[in-house]
Amino acid sequence: MDLVHQTSSVRFFADYERSIGNYLVDADGNRLLDMYMQVSSLCLGYNHPDLVEAISDPRFITAAVSRPALGSFPRTDFADILKKSLISIAPKGLSAVQTMMCGSSSNEHALKTAFMWYQAQKRGGPPTTKYLESSMRHELPGTPNVTVLSFEGAFHGRTLAMLSTTRSKPIHKVDLPAFQWPVAKFPRYKYPLSENVEYNKKEDDDCLAMVESIIKKQKKAKRDVAALIVEPIQSEGGDHHGSAAFFQGLRDITKKHGVVFIVDEVQTGGGGTGSFWAHDTWNLQSPPDIVTFSKKYMTGGYFYADHLRIKEPYRIYNTWMGEPTKVILLEKAIEVIKRDNLLKNVRNIGEELQKGLRDLEQKYSSKMHNVRGLASFCAFDIRNASKRDEFLAKALSKGLNLGGCGDAAIRFRPALIFGKKHLEIALDILDKSMKDL
Amino acid sequence: MDLVHQTSSVRFFADYERSIGNYLVDADGNRLLDMYMQVSSLCLGYNHPDLVEAISDPRFITAAVSRPALGSFPRTDFADILKKSLISIAPKGLSAVQTMMCGSSSNEHALKTAFMWYQAQKRGGPPTTKYLESSMRHELPGTPNVTVLSFEGAFHGRTLAMLSTTRSKPIHKVDLPAFQWPVAKFPRYKYPLSENVEYNKKEDDDCLAMVESIIKKQKKAKRDVAALIVEPIQSEGGDHHGSAAFFQGLRDITKKHGVVFIVDEVQTGGGGTGSFWAHDTWNLQSPPDIVTFSKKYMTGGYFYADHLRIKEPYRIYNTWMGEPTKVILLEKAIEVIKRDNLLKNVRNIGEELQKGLRDLEQKYSSKMHNVRGLASFCAFDIRNASKRDEFLAKALSKGLNLGGCGDAAIRFRPALIFGKKHLEIALDILDKSMKDL
Numbered sequence: 125m126d127l128v129h130q131t132s133s134v135r136f137f138a139d140y141e142r143s144i145g146n147y148l149v150d151a152d153g154n155r156l157l158d159m160y161m162q163v164s165s166l167c168l169g170y171n172h173p174d175l176v177e178a179i180s181d182p183r184f185i186t187a188a189v190s191r192p193a194l195g196s197f198p199r200t201d202f203a204d205i206l207k208k209s210l211i212s213i214a215p216k217g218l219s220a221v222q223t224m225m226c227g228s229s230s231n232e233h234a235l236k237t238a239f240m241w242y243q244a245q246k247r248g249g250p251p252t253t254k255y256l257e258s259s260m261r262h263e264l265p266g267t268p269n270v271t272v273l274s275f276e277g278a279f280h281g282r283t284l285a286m287l288s289t290t291r292s293k294p295i296h297k298v299d300l301p302a303f304q305w306p307v308a309k310f311p312r313y314k315y316p317l318s319e320n321v322e323y324n325k326k327e328d329d330d331c332l333a334m335v336e337s338i339i340k341k342q343k344k345a346k347r348d349v350a351a352l353i354v355e356p357i358q359s360e361g362g363d364h365h366g367s368a369a370f371f372q373g374l375r376d377i378t379k380k381h382g383v384v385f386i387v388d389e390v391q392t393g394g395g396g397t398g399s400f401w402a403h404d405t406w407n408l409q410s411p412p413d414i415v416t417f418s419k420k421y422m423t424g425g426y427f428y429a430d431h432l433r434i435k436e437p438y439r440i441y442n443t444w445m446g447e448p449t450k451v452i453l454l455e456k457a458i459e460v461i462k463r464d465n466l467l468k469n470v471r472n473i474g475e476e477l478q479k480g481l482r483d484l485e486q487k488y489s490s491k492m493h494n495v496r497g498l499a500s501f502c503a504f505d506i507r508n509a510s511k512r513d514e515f516l517a518k519a520l521s522k523g524l525n526l527g528g529c530g531d532a533a534i535r536f537r538p539a540l541i542f543g544k545k546h547l548e549i550a551l552d553i554l555d556k557s558m559k560d561l
Numbered sequence: 562m563d564l565v566h567q568t569s570s571v572r573f574f575a576d577y578e579r580s581i582g583n584y585l586v587d588a589d590g591n592r593l594l595d596m597y598m599q600v601s602s603l604c605l606g607y608n609h610p611d612l613v614e615a616i617s618d619p620r621f622i623t624a625a626v627s628r629p630a631l632g633s634f635p636r637t638d639f640a641d642i643l644k645k646s647l648i649s650i651a652p653k654g655l656s657a658v659q660t661m662m663c664g665s666s667s668n669e670h671a672l673k674t675a676f677m678w679y680q681a682q683k684r685g686g687p688p689t690t691k692y693l694e695s696s697m698r699h700e701l702p703g704t705p706n707v708t709v710l711s712f713e714g715a716f717h718g719r720t721l722a723m724l725s726t727t728r729s730k731p732i733h734k735v736d737l738p739a740f741q742w743p744v745a746k747f748p749r750y751k752y753p754l755s756e757n758v759e760y761n762k763k764e765d766d767d768c769l770a771m772v773e774s775i776i777k778k779q780k781k782a783k784r785d786v787a788a789l790i791v792e793p794i795q796s797e798g799g800d801h802h803g804s805a806a807f808f809q810g811l812r813d814i815t816k817k818h819g820v821v822f823i824v825d826e827v828q829t830g831g832g833g834t835g836s837f838w839a840h841d842t843w844n845l846q847s848p849p850d851i852v853t854f855s856k857k858y859m860t861g862g863y864f865y866a867d868h869l870r871i872k873e874p875y876r877i878y879n880t881w882m883g884e885p886t887k888v889i890l891l892e893k894a895i896e897v898i899k900r901d902n903l904l905k906n907v908r909n910i911g912e913e914l915q916k917g918l919r920d921l922e923q924k925y926s927s928k929m930h931n932v933r934g935l936a937s938f939c940a941f942d943i944r945n946a947s948k949r950d951e952f953l954a955k956a957l958s959k960g961l962n963l964g965g966c967g968d969a970a971i972r973f974r975p976a977l978i979f980g981k982k983h984l985e986i987a988l989d990i991l992d993k994s995m996k997d998l
Contacts, residue, residue: 198571
């Protein structure tokens with residue numbers, strides 16, 4: 125394998141034909157309970173029968189072998205497919221969607237949309253000749269010094285621009301040129317939340333003050349913050365949560381300063397938090413300007429507010445502009461999620477998972493801490509990275525596949541079909557692995 | 562449709578279920594001979610029976626509904642799938658491949674590979690703590706001022722970094738921040754080539770001199786050119802060709818200065834030039850360092866020379882790292898291309914298409930000029946953009962779908978199954994449309 129493909133990050137090879145539901149079978153035939161689900165990217169587990177059936181949908185077959193350039197020659201039924209899938213679960217207040225293929229390209233095009241809108245506002249209309257010409261030389265005013273504000277610990281993708289907003293780990297960033305874009309602190313809470321209310325509120329306040337101060341400073345330096353991008357839960361960076369009050373504050377500050385508020389739900393979207401969108405729990409007075417997604421939604425893309433629609437052709441464009449087969453599969457997945465009440469299942473199981481983890485935290489208080497989660501989107505911390513990796517290996521050897529993130533966190537990303545019997549098995553393996561550690 | 566998706570660039574809606582072979586059926590039931598093939602992205606036309614059959618391949622079904630995170634948990638058979646598909650058509654001298662999902666992400670990761678390698682050479686090893694730490698602050702030495710050299714008229718994708726190398730049209734670039742990377746002139750030949758040998762040779766020489774001078778100047782300014790990226794035929798930019806001598810010169814200069822030589826075959830790869838790779842015609846003494854691809858190959862990705870392999874895990878990585886269903890379809894497509902001798906067909910048809918276009922050029926010498934092509938990858942110019950668009954509309958109304966590119970070019974991107982009878986129909990419509998113009 126190494127002869128033909130990059131393999132240094134491979135954990136194990138898997139037999140996907142024999143994998144089913146919550147169980148992933150490795151190359152040696154070991155059946156593993158999977159709470160990582162391909163880096164949080166499978167909503168219905170392995171080989172779900174309804175999805176298998178959707179493969180023989182004539183629309184799927186045609187879209188797979190006669191793939192359209194959606195920006196130029198869309199399928200006659202594409203609006204219908206979108207209505208039955210993405211539009212049916214659109215975040216409150218946002219009704220337009222643009223499909224893309226992965227998380228990075230979704231975030232890239234969200235940023236592009238924000239920059240184009242910001243410049244149009246500033247100019248008072250579409251780009252004039254002066255702007256068009258200077259952009260070909262990468263000079264002002266056509267190539268603006270606009271910036272995007274992101275957070276310490278953030279992960280927004282691995283293209284060069286998204287890496288400029290990603291601040292989780294140096295191994296992603298080192299040796300690569302970057303845009304000089306500003307960065308703010310993201311809250312780091314103490315757990316349990318109920319015992320650290322004051323400390324955590326101060327975290328929120330400090331971070332919000334820093335955000336507003338950066339926006340002002342950048343404007344003064346003529347390096348305006350056109351957009352702010354943030355994850356509801358910083359996942360790759362270590363499962364760091366922000367409170368509803370923190371995000372309400374971000375919405376207020378961005379609105380006040382005319383900054384496009386982008387919520388990156390690439391990892392949190394798709395039901396794991398007990399809702400289609402993690403930001404549903406924030407009770408915002410007005411919706412985010414853009415919400416990006418990928419992973420569990422199979423197709424990438426972003427929802428955006430009406431005022432952000434770019435009217436000139438070929439500005440938000442590329443050959444494929446997404447992948448209709450993924451949207452057709454998603455249509456079926458959403459049908460299944462609704463039919464089988466899977467979001468309710470996730471909320472119930474999530475509550476029990478969190479309770480189980482807290483019990484373990486009490487039992488092994490010197491070894492694990494900071495149990496946290498939103499429904500089944502859970503995590504806890506271990507002393508350091510090497511102990512964490514040791515724990516991951518122990519759990520794997522006992523039949524449980526988990527993910528790591530951040531410095532020393534274990535993250536849980538079960539499929540939406542994860543049930544009671546799976547939870548029992550998982551908690552038992554966690555207990556034994558922790559005892560061994 | 563406009564309520565839910567960006568539509569300003571839509572030319573028409575299409576009925577893909579009723580489209581077959583070289584014919585695309587529009588929403589009104591009109592049957593159009595298609596020589597544009599979804600912006601050059603379908604190698605076997607519409608609903609090819611062998612590809613339809615491949616959809617029921619159990620490997621395809623599993624890969625579609627249980628999509629692996631290829632960098633962490635690859636399919637046990639993935640090396641085998643790659644060997645039967647991409648590796649079987651690897652460019653001469655390159656045997657390692659990394660799959661990605663689209664042209665932009667392929668080029669992004671090719672650049673990242675180049676930057677990582679360049680910095681490792683300079684440093685004499687993997688990144689040390691000093692590099693890792695400073696990269697988190699976007700400071701030297703971890704965040705280097707390295708650059709990539711591209712060409713006027715180039716198109717390498719639409720993420721922000723790739724747009725910094727794209728120099729085809731301002732509408733793609735305006736209002737977006739850019740990396741300050743250098744740009745060189747790309748030859749602009751006079752046609753017919755046989756009557757302009759001296760002029761065209763001077764074009765080559767001037768452009769090569771400029772490339773070398775920029776590389777030296779950038780080094781002096783401590784903004785080293787780590788990579789040079791170039792298309793064999795600048796497609797979006799207007800179907801501008803470079804000679805074998807020009808590309809041999811680029812290979813020599815990049816080798817001399819330790820610059821990674823990246824050939825972007827996103828549009829030219831896939832058989833339209835009569836070969837799997839357009840750069841096969843250059844007779845290079847040593848292969849390019851990286852060759853990127855997407856479009857007709859269905860999966861994106863890049864081939865790279867052994868010395869460019871990045872050994873540290875998670876540096877060239879993302880959740881999906883490509884899309885196995887596309888590679889499984891490609892395996893079948895390559896089987897068909899070989900079985901049906903389609904590259905030979907493309908060379909034969911291409912010769913006749915070029916002859917037919919030259920005949921039309923003689924007949925309508927005041928209206929069309931600069932007929933050029935490599936096999937069926939052809940183009941000609943019309944007086945200006947509005948006349949060109951008028952011509953495209955006329956041909957479409959008579960049943961022929963073509964693409965435009967650059968300022969005033971018409972581009973031909975037929976599928977590999979385009980045959981003699983289709984050529985007769987196409988030339989007849991071209992003749993009538995030109996007469997009407």
